Amino acid sequence: xxxxxxxxxxxxxxxxxxxxxxxxxxxxxxxxxxxxxxxxxxxxxxxxxxxxxxxxxxxxxxxxxxxxxxxxxxxxxxxxxxxxxxxxxxxxxxxxxxxxxxxxxxxxxxxxxxxxxxxxxxxxxxxxxxxxxxxxxxxxxxxxxxxxxxxxxxxxxxxxxxxxxxxxxxxxxxxxxxxxxxxxxxxxxxxxxxxxxxxxxxxxxxxxxxxxxxxxxxxxxxxxxxxxxxxxxxxxxxxxxxxxxxxxxxxxxxxxxxxxxxxxxxxxxxxxxxxxxxxxxxxxxxxxxxxxxxxxxxxxxxxxxxxxxxxxxxxxxxxxxxxxxxxx
Numbered sequence: 349x350x351x352x353x354x355x356x357x358x359x360x361x362x363x364x365x366x367x368x369x370x371x372x373x374x375x376x377x378x379x380x381x382x383x384x385x386x387x388x389x390x391x392x393x394x395x396x397x398x399x400x401x402x403x404x405x406x407x408x409x410x411x412x413x414x415x416x417x418x419x420x421x422x423x424x425x426x427x428x429x430x431x432x433x434x435x436x437x438x439x440x441x442x443x444x445x446x447x448x449x450x451x452x453x454x455x456x457x458x459x460x461x462x463x464x465x466x467x468x469x470x471x472x473x474x475x476x477x478x479x480x481x482x483x484x485x486x487x488x489x490x491x492x493x494x495x496x497x498x499x500x501x502x503x504x505x506x507x508x509x510x511x512x513x514x515x516x517x518x519x520x521x522x523x524x525x526x527x528x529x530x531x532x533x534x535x536x537x538x539x540x541x542x543x544x545x546x547x548x549x550x551x552x553x554x555x556x557x558x559x560x561x562x563x564x565x566x567x568x569x570x571x572x573x574x575x576x577x578x579x580x581x582x583x584x585x586x587x588x589x590x591x592x593x594x595x596x597x598x599x600x601x602x603x604x605x606x607x608x609x610x611x612x613x614x615x616x617x618x619x620x621x622x623x624x625x626x627x628x629x630x631x632x633x634x635x636x637x638x639x640x641x642x643x644x645x646x647x648x649x650x651x652x653x654x655x656x657x658x659x660x661x662x663x664x665x666x667x668x669x670x671x672x673x674x675x676x
Contacts, residue, residue, distance in 0.1 A: 376622065382412040388629050398427045403444075411445075412585070424447050435451075464538055466520075576595055587622075589606075602633075603671075604623050653671070
């Protein structure tokens with residue numbers, strides 16, 4: 349995956365093979381989605397986008413991926429070859445609209461050797477994060493004052509203080525000099541596979557993030573909202589929305605929600621296969637909400653519920669129980 353950029357489809361296939369050969373369960377590839385694929389290994393869930401030129405990644409795509417990552421506790425990651433005409437460097441983490449970006453070889457290093465990058469690319473150059481606790485502990489053990497260490501490292505006393513309190517990042521050259529002086533590693537790895545902290549994103553994002561979206565659509569289906577679900581529409585994904593029960597007891601129930609939307613049987617079946625694939629990877633249930641009067645309880649193994657049925661229910665618990673019965 350190194351060298352001259354190849355066709356994006358070939359890159360996606362190579363990444364799929366790389367992940368699958370190192371214990372990851374991989375999804376299908378979704379070219380028309382805001383993400384290209386998902387991959388899971390135990391608690392690690394990756395949400396991947398592959399681009400030859402990462403400048404083509406938009407803020408709208410970033411918003412969508414961030415919402416999905418927070419919902420599924422996934423680590424979002426862009427894999428790319430270049431920015432403008434400059435190739436992305438190995439073992440450096442770049443950033444586009446708040447999403448980390450790495451070169452293919454950096455991904456390989458993390459997957460194969462569990463070697464994570466330390467260097468961040470930012471405005472003004474490259475930076476590293478300092479382990480402030482270790483820096484302070486070793487400095488004091490060596491009986492060095494802030495000024496003593498600052499003078500040796502050719503920085504200000506205030507800079508050393510900020511390093512120790514995690515207030516600023518350091519230039520790689522300064523970090524290397526400090527490591528040579530103290531004879532200990534003080535830079536921090538950037539664990540791009542780290543499981544994010546859980547967050548109730550539906551309540552916080554439903555109002556704010558749909559605002560300003562080119563497709564200003566009110567959350568559907570309204571019947572689920574009346575039952576006590578938070579519903580977040582998605583715009584460039586293989587499903588129509590994400591629904592999450594608002595009650596504390598049922599909060600872990602997150603559903604990949606699909607709407608009939610006058611789709612014919614063939615389109616619904618094709619959609620169901622994609623949704624089942626993502627349901628298996630994310631470990632979240634999926635559902636079809638049907639508006640027509642035709643009787644259907646499952647589509648390719650995905651439970652289907654009619655809006656009339658939902659109107660007869662009193663709470664989200666009844667709805668979730670029905671899904672379990674139809675899935676079984």
